[in-house]
Amino acid sequence: MVTVSGRLLGAPVKRVEDPRFVTGAARYVADIRLPGMLYVAFLRSPHASARIRRLDPSPARALPGVVAVLTGEDIAGLGDMPVNRVVEGMRVPPHPLLARDRVRAVGEPVAAVVAESAAVARDALDLIEVESEPGPAVVDPEEALKPEAPPVHPEFGTNVAYTFGREGGDVEGAFARADRVVRLRIAHSRIAAVAMEPRGALAVPDPATGELTVWISTQSVYNVRNALSAVLGEPDHRIRVIAPDVGGGFGSKGCAYREEVLTAYLARRLGRPVRVAAARNEDLLSTMQAREEVDYVEAAVSRDGRVLGLKVESIYNLGAFLQLSTPMPPLRTPVYCVGAYDIRNVRTRVTAVFTNTVPTGPYRGAGRPEAAFVAERLMDEVARELGLDPAEVRRRNFIRPDQFPYRTATGVVYDSGDYGRALDRALELVDYAGLRAEQARARARGELMGIGLATYIELSAQGWESGAVRVEPSGRVTVLTGSVPHGQGHETAWAQVVADQLGIPLENIRVRWGDTGAVPVGIGTFGSRSGALAGSALVVAAGKVKEKAIRIAAHLLEASPDDLVYEEGRVFVRGAPGRAVTLEQIARAAYSRAPAPGIEPGLEATAYFQAPHEGYSFGAYVAVVWVDPETGVVRLEKLVAVDDCGRVINPMLVEGQIHGGLAQGIGQALLERVAYDENGQLLTGSLVDYAVPRADDLPAFLVDRTETPGPGNPLGVKGVGEAGTIGAPPAIVNAVVDALAPLGVRHIDMPLFPERVLAAIRAARQRANA
Amino acid sequence: MADLHHIRITVNGTPYEATVESRRLLTDFLRHDLGLVGTHLGCEHGVCGACTVIMNGRTVRSCLLFAVQADGAEIMTVEGLARDSRFHPLQEAFWEKQGLQCGFCTPGMLMRAYEFLQENPNPTEDEVREAIAGNLCRCTGYQFIIEAIQAAAARMAGSAGVR
Numbered sequence: 001m002v003t004v005s006g007r008l009l010g011a012p013v014k015r016v017e018d019p020r021f022v023t024g025a026a027r028y029v030a031d032i033r034l035p036g037m038l039y040v041a042f043l044r045s046p047h048a049s050a051r052i053r054r055l056d057p058s059p060a061r062a063l064p065g066v067v068a069v070l071t072g073e074d075i076a077g078l079g080d081m082p083v084n085r086v087v088e089g090m091r092v093p094p095h096p097l098l099a100r101d102r103v104r105a106v107g108e109p110v111a112a113v114v115a116e117s118a119a120v121a122r123d124a125l126d127l128i129e130v131e132s133e134p135g136p137a138v139v140d141p142e143e144a145l146k147p148e149a150p151p152v153h154p155e156f157g158t159n160v161a162y163t164f165g166r167e168g169g170d171v172e173g174a175f176a177r178a179d180r181v182v183r184l185r186i187a188h189s190r191i192a193a194v195a196m197e198p199r200g201a202l203a204v205p206d207p208a209t210g211e212l213t214v215w216i217s218t219q220s221v222y223n224v225r226n227a228l229s230a231v232l233g234e235p236d237h238r239i240r241v242i243a244p245d246v247g248g249g250f251g252s253k254g255c256a257y258r259e260e261v262l263t264a265y266l267a268r269r270l271g272r273p274v275r276v277a278a279a280r281n282e283d284l285l286s287t288m289q290a291r292e293e294v295d296y297v298e299a300a301v302s303r304d305g306r307v308l309g310l311k312v313e314s315i316y317n318l319g320a321f322l323q324l325s326t327p328m329p330p331l332r333t334p335v336y337c338v339g340a341y342d343i344r345n346v347r348t349r350v351t352a353v354f355t356n357t358v359p360t361g362p363y364r365g366a367g368r369p370e371a372a373f374v375a376e377r378l379m380d381e382v383a384r385e386l387g388l389d390p391a392e393v394r395r396r397n398f399i400r401p402d403q404f405p406y407r408t409a410t411g412v413v414y415d416s417g418d419y420g421r422a423l424d425r426a427l428e429l430v431d432y433a434g435l436r437a438e439q440a441r442a443r444a445r446g447e448l449m450g451i452g453l454a455t456y457i458e459l460s461a462q463g464w465e466s467g468a469v470r471v472e473p474s475g476r477v478t479v480l481t482g483s484v485p486h487g488q489g490h491e492t493a494w495a496q497v498v499a500d501q502l503g504i505p506l507e508n509i510r511v512r513w514g515d516t517g518a519v520p521v522g523i524g525t526f527g528s529r530s531g532a533l534a535g536s537a538l539v540v541a542a543g544k545v546k547e548k549a550i551r552i553a554a555h556l557l558e559a560s561p562d563d564l565v566y567e568e569g570r571v572f573v574r575g576a577p578g579r580a581v582t583l584e585q586i587a588r589a590a591y592s593r594a595p596a597p598g599i600e601p602g603l604e605a606t607a608y609f610q611a612p613h614e615g616y617s618f619g620a621y622v623a624v625v626w627v628d629p630e631t632g633v634v635r636l637e638k639l640v641a642v643d644d645c646g647r648v649i650n651p652m653l654v655e656g657q658i659h660g661g662l663a664q665g666i667g668q669a670l671l672e673r674v675a676y677d678e679n680g681q682l683l684t685g686s687l688v689d690y691a692v693p694r695a696d697d698l699p700a701f702l703v704d705r706t707e708t709p710g711p712g713n714p715l716g717v718k719g720v721g722e723a724g725t726i727g728a729p730p731a732i733v734n735a736v737v738d739a740l741a742p743l744g745v746r747h748i749d750m751p752l753f754p755e756r757v758l759a760a761i762r763a764a765r766q767r768a769n770a
Numbered sequence: 771m772a773d774l775h776h777i778r779i780t781v782n783g784t785p786y787e788a789t790v791e792s793r794r795l796l797t798d799f800l801r802h803d804l805g806l807v808g809t810h811l812g813c814e815h816g817v818c819g820a821c822t823v824i825m826n827g828r829t830v831r832s833c834l835l836f837a838v839q840a841d842g843a844e845i846m847t848v849e850g851l852a853r854d855s856r857f858h859p860l861q862e863a864f865w866e867k868q869g870l871q872c873g874f875c876t877p878g879m880l881m882r883a884y885e886f887l888q889e890n891p892n893p894t895e896d897e898v899r900e901a902i903a904g905n906l907c908r909c910t911g912y913q914f915i916i917e918a919i920q921a922a923a924a925r926m927a928g929s930a931g932v933r
Contacts, residue, residue, distance in 0.1 A: 014865060021873030022861040022880065024808015024848035031807035119793065196812045196820060196874040196908050247810070247874030248908050280813035487872030487909045652868050656910060660871065663911030687817035687906070695912040696903040700895065724911075 001612075003647065003709055003716040004539055006500025012652040013506065017491045026245040029200045029215050030277050037202070037273040038067055040263050041121035043111040043128050044285060045103035048137035048356035048680020049150065052101055056129040057111055063127060065120035067270060070112045070262075072100035078265065079231040081258055083322040086331060090162035093153040093354070095321045097231065097262040103132070104152055105320035105356050106682050107285030109259060114266055114274060137356035137680035141317035142294060144353045152320055152354035161318055161352045162327070166334050168409030169345030174309025178300030182381050187749045188370050190292035190317065190674040191667070192684075193363045194692050195486075197247020198283040201260040202275045203267035213240045213517075214264050218256070219249040219484050220524025221516050223324060227256035228264050239264075243514030246486030250664070251362035252287045253486070254526045255324035259286065281685045288326065288361030289674050292317035293333060293350075293370045300345070301382050305393040309345040312337045312374060316352045319359035325366075326359050327352065332367025332459075335410045339375025340419045340455045340618060341397040346409040356680040362526060364664055365725040372456040376730030377747070380452070384741065390453050390734070391427060395420055398455075405613075414457065414616045415711055417644070422706050423455050426620040426642040429704060435624060443742055448627040450739025453620070454731035460528035460645075460719025461615035461712060466520040467537030469498055469545050470604035473591040475584030477502065479511045480606075482522015483534035487660075488721070489653045490530060496649055497535050497715070501542035503569040504583060520606050528617070528719020531649060536713040537609035544605035549586045552603070555596035556581050556589055615710040615718035619643035621731040627739045632758030634670060634736055640702045641727060645720035646710035654720050658703050661724020667693040668725065669732035673751050744768060777841040781806065782850030790837045796830075797821045799837035800847060808848040808877045812906070819905030822878035823847050829885045848877035851884065859925040860884060860918070869918030871909030879905050883919045892923055 020026045057069035081095040099108045111128050115121035136150040143149055144159040152159055175181065201216040212234065218224050221241040229236040246253065263276040278286065293316045300309035316330035334348035379397065383390040398419045399406050406414045435451050442449040466482035479498050483490050495509040512518055523529070546566045553571035554561040557579055565574050572580035589595060590603040624638040641658055648654050671691040675683040684690040709716035729750060736752055737745060743764040748756055773792040778785065781804060788803055795814075800806045800823070809832055812820030816834040823832045824846040851858045860883050863869065870876045879902060886893070886901040893901065898916045907915060 015868060018865045018868075018870065018873075019857075021870050021876050022848075022857070022864050023852055024806070024877050026873050027807075028810070028874065030811070031801075033802065119791075194908055196818060196872065196906065197810070198812070245873060247812075248872040250908070280815065280818070489868075489871070656868050656871055656914060659911035659913050660909045661911075664908070686815055687813050688815070692818075692906050692908060694903040694906065695899045695916065698899075698912060701911065701913055 001711055001714055004714050008496040008500045008506065010648055010651065011496065013492055013496055013650055015489045015492045016495060017489065028197055028245050028247055029202055029217050032202055032215055032244065034204060034273040037275055038114050038116065038270065039118040039121045040112050040114050040266060040274055040276045041125055042109040042259055043125045045099065045106055045108045045110055047103060047132060047134045048106045050103050050132040050134040052103065052110065052130065052132050054131040055111065059129060060113055060124040060127040063120065063124045065116045066113060066124045067116065068114045069124065069128065070098065071110065072096055072098040075265065079233065081261065082227050082230050082324055084325050084327060086327045087162040087164050090327060091156050093321050097258040105358055106680055107358060112262055114270065139355055139357055139676045139678060139680050141292065141315045141353045141355060144355045145315065145351065152356055159354045161354055163349055163351045164331055164334055165349030166410040167347045168411060171309050171311060171345045171347045174345035175300040178308055179303040180301045180385055182299045182301055182378065182385050184297040184377055184381055184747060186295040186297065186374060186377060188291045188293045188373065189750050190289050190360065191672045192284060192289050192674050192690060193250040193252035193287065194690065195248030195250055195252060198278040198280055199253065199257060199287060200277040201263050202273060203264040204273045205267050205271055207271065211238050211240055212264060212268055213242065215242050215244055216260055217246050217253055218243050219253045219486055219526050221484055221514050222522055223254060223524060224256040225516050227261055231261050232265055240517040243484050249486045250364040251366055251526050254362055254524065257286065280687060284685050284690060285682060286358065288323050288363065289358050290329065290360050290363030291370060292360055295333060295374050297374055297378055299378055299382065303386065305382055305386050305388050305396045307341060307343050307382060307397055310338065310343050312348045314350040316350050317355050317357065317360060318352050319355060319357045321359055323359050323361045326361045329360065329362055329367035333371045333374060335412055336368060336371035336459065337374040338408050338410055339372055340399060340457050341375060342399045342403065344409050348410065357676055364661065365722045366527060368458060368722055368726045369729055372454065372726045373730045376454040376734060380734045380737065391423065391432065394423060394453065394455055413613060415613055416708055417616060417618045418706065418708050419455055419618055422618060422642045422644055423620040425704060425706055426622050426640055429642065429702060430622045430638065430640050448629055448739040450625045450627065450735040452623040452731045452733065452735025452738055454727045454734060455620045456618060456727040458528060458617040458719060458723050458726055459614055460617055461532035461611045462527055462529060463523060463533065464608055464610035465529065465533035465537050466522040466606065466608050467534055467541050468520055468604060468606040469538060469541040471545060471583065471587045473587055475582065475587045476508045477504065479509055479538060480519040481511060481513045481534050481538065482520055483530040484514045484525045486525065488525065488530065488657065493535065493649045493653055494538055497538050498542050501539055502546065502583065503567060528721040531717045532611060532615050532710065532713045532715065532719060533609055535649060535715050535717060537607045539714045540607035540609055541605045544607065545603060548603060549583065551599055552586050552589050552596050553581050556585065611712040613712050615646065615712050617643065617645040617718040617720060617723060619723055619727055621727040623731040623735040625732065625735040625739055627736060627757060629761060632754035632761065634752050634757060636666060636670065636699050636732060639699055639728065641724065642704045642706060643720065643723050644706045644708050645723065646708060646718035647716035648707065649715065649717060655703055657720045658724050659701055661722060662701050662728050663693050663698055665725045665728025666698060666732065669729040669750050670752050671697060740764065775838045777838055779840050780844045782846055792836060792838060794837045796832040796835040796837050796840050800832060806847050806849050810874055810877060812874065819882065820875050820878045822881045822905065824881055824885060829882055848880055851880060860922040863918040863922035863925065867914045867918040867921055869910065869915040875905060875907040879907065879915060887923050887926065891927060893920065895920065
């Protein structure tokens with residue numbers, strides 16, 4: 001694919017959206033207030049598993065200010081929430097807007113109160129009378145597989161939702177000729193996205209048009225519209241979904257939730273605007289959680305450190321029911337556990353199970369971090385087993401640059417990469433040899449210093465995205481995008497792309513997004529997709545606009561289109577640059593009463609860009625840690641990230657994405673854990689209990705890039721949004737295990753809380769003394 | 771309702787009088803009664819810092835205060851940072867260094883930074899890190915926020931008379 005160029009591509013342009021954010025003028029959904037607005041609050045289950053024997057909302061209905069109270073019975077005619085059935089034959093449990101008869105997780109909504117104020121709505125929740133009969137709950141995914149486990153959905157006769165796997169090459173042959181077999185058990189703890197803005201929506205019926213408008217904090221206005229249409233049974237063209245400024249999402253806002261759909265239903269039913277605003281504790285109780293996977297890894301290894309064969313058996317905790325994309329993340333480890341490595345013989349399988357917990361789903365990385373963690377812990381374990389340097393083991397196993405496009409044994413094709421170059425760069429940045437020498441000195445002093453590596457790949461640019469470029473009669477440009485930015489800076493990035501393509505100043509461009517009433521049908525922003533897909537859609541749309549501009553200019557200049565050149569916002573006759581018309585003049589003509597004969601009036605174009613293949617970003621990370629042997633506290637001294645996301649539209653935005661991902665990756669490795677007790681009670685229901693990294697928890701990051709253009713789109717870009725969350729956890733855990741290696745510690749599961757580290761140190765010492 | 775209180779509060783230099791319920795949070799008073807929606811609610815339990823405003827010269831979590839507790843107080847919110855439509859150096863620096871992404875934590879972060887630079891006009895990186903550790907940001911990893919605050923400090927030191 002031909003890649004385009006431009007003056008602004010690669011420039012660290014300051015974000016055009018920022019003035020509103022630094023002045024308090026930004027508009028999030030909770031900032032919109034309408035006359036006559038009602039507030040909805042949800043009664044949520046305190047039990048992880050219970051039968052609802054009696055539910056009496058009448059005392060709540062009697063409270064002054066309460067407008068309506070609904071239970072599951074009242075809305076039995078509405079549909080279930082939609083789910084992506086990504087695996088054939090998967091079991092899909094009921095997912096009504098309010099639980100009926102049974103609750104299957106703490107936090108499940110069982111009744112909704114609508115009132116004239118948020119306070120009255122919450123007051124009324126206490127008046128709803130509920131009698132329920134708690135039953136046994138299952139929380140742990142491996143426990144859920146046992147025959148005696150309580151069934152989450154008895155109608156299925158099993159807690160398994162689906163299994164999925166891949167096989168390629170001669171796995172048994174590889175194990176038969178292996179010099180060593182390396183085994184690992186990895187348990188990824190459950191974590192939460194915790195966008196700073198909790199979920200919320202405002203639904204507004206318009207009696208004049210019959211249209212229903214839903215303002216919502218989301219990453220995908222079209223996913224929300226689809227859900228509303230499916231559940232409420234309303235045609236999609238009468239529903240308008242708008243994302244105003246969105247305070248972070250990280251995957252967790254990629255779909256509608258039942259609270260939001262019910263809010264839209266209530267607005268319709270009551271004929272008034274209705275708002276839902278999740279408090280933080282509700283957000284922690286009801287927004288998709290992530291990552292909870294257990295892996296049994298077995299690798300056939302040659303004595304020189306080559307991984308000949310790999311078997312990975314995984315169990316994934318889906319939670320109690322399925323959000324739209326809950327089934328997606330479990331599919332990653334079976335495919336991407338090979339990581340950046342040329343492993344020819346692979347057999348994988350994941351068993352995805354229901355438990356009495358909040359559903360999991362995509363969160364920044366969406367399965368990629370689990371897969372990379374398997375590959376990267378494996379590389380270190382191979383190195384330890386054979387007494388080789390972990391960098392050297394990686395080099396011996398890398399897919400080489402001349403092997404691209406490379407088909408993995410698990411059946412996907414990596415487009416391009418130079419993994420060795422990224423690793424070399426990272427090692428050079430940290431002075432790897434110097435670090436190892438320092439480590440030797442530290443060990444001689446009895447101190448626990450560790451160095452951890454990780455080289456990752458990042459699946460990006462899946463599917464398609466839309467974009468439109470409209471040259472207004474003034475020559476200024478409105479850009480419409482199917483992407484739904486929520487912190488990524490698309491207003492700036494897309495303006496850069498279009499300014500370059502049309503050769504006009506950045507300030508002449510205005511980017512609109514997140515409104516199904518305004519932008520073309522699109523997919524949304526998640527999965528490291530927008531740069532490659534939404535950006536490229538605008539390249540294509542701008543190309544169509546230029547082509548038409550040339551045809552109009554041909555008429556104005558009385559020249560043949562073949563003799564004309566579009567450059568720097570003007571069209572001129574090749575060889576006679578004085579004979580020119582500007583984009584303003586062309587636009588004026590395009591919308592005049594008598595446009596060029598034979599040419600349709602107007603100057604705008606829409607494009608839907610589908611990449612011919614996915615883009616695989618990659619990178620190499622190095623972490624340096626010190627472990628206090630007395631307390632188990634891990635100090636992350638250094639984190640170096642070398643990322644390659646192809647061509648870069650705006651390096652400042654890219655660096656921001658990397659930083660944010662690193663922080664979340666560090667959080668997963670060291671601080672964050674969603675915990676339930678054995679009865680399925682959520683123990684981390686506030687930000688006091690759930691540790692989002694603070695500024696003083698993090699080191700200064702050192703980030704750098706290599707640039708291997710992506711062949712799959714005209715910008716040459718690949719995704720970058722998830723990089724940090726994929727590379728950081730294994731680098732940090734490898735560093736801690738490296739620090740503790742002299743004691744004989746071989747593995748610790750995340751998060752590396754001091755008590756876990758200390759327990760590992762003590763257990764290793766006991767083994768040594770025994 | 772019996773539990774109503776008459777309060778007087780000065781916000782960003784403008785005096786207001788209002789009648790509020792006892793349980794009206796200061797955040798809700800600012801956002802809903804005064805329409806100053808730049809102050810955000812991120813957790814409603816005093817941890818995230820998104821609702822940080824300055825009351826009588828010190829930062830407070832407006833989600834942990836009732837409006838009635840601010841009776842007689844002088845309050846500054848993010849809307850009061852720019853003067854005469856000129857950005858405060860902190861706003862300039864946050865823009866220049868990309869000290870924000872989704873922007874939700876930004877108002878609280880700016881308020882804390884404003885207070886901190888008055889206490890310590892020339893902070894080291896570690897001092898800034900510690901100073902803003904009570905304000906959560908999920909997007910940026912804090913590094914550019916820290917750079918922005920240091921850049922603002924330098925700018926403020928260089929131009930006498932800046933608030």
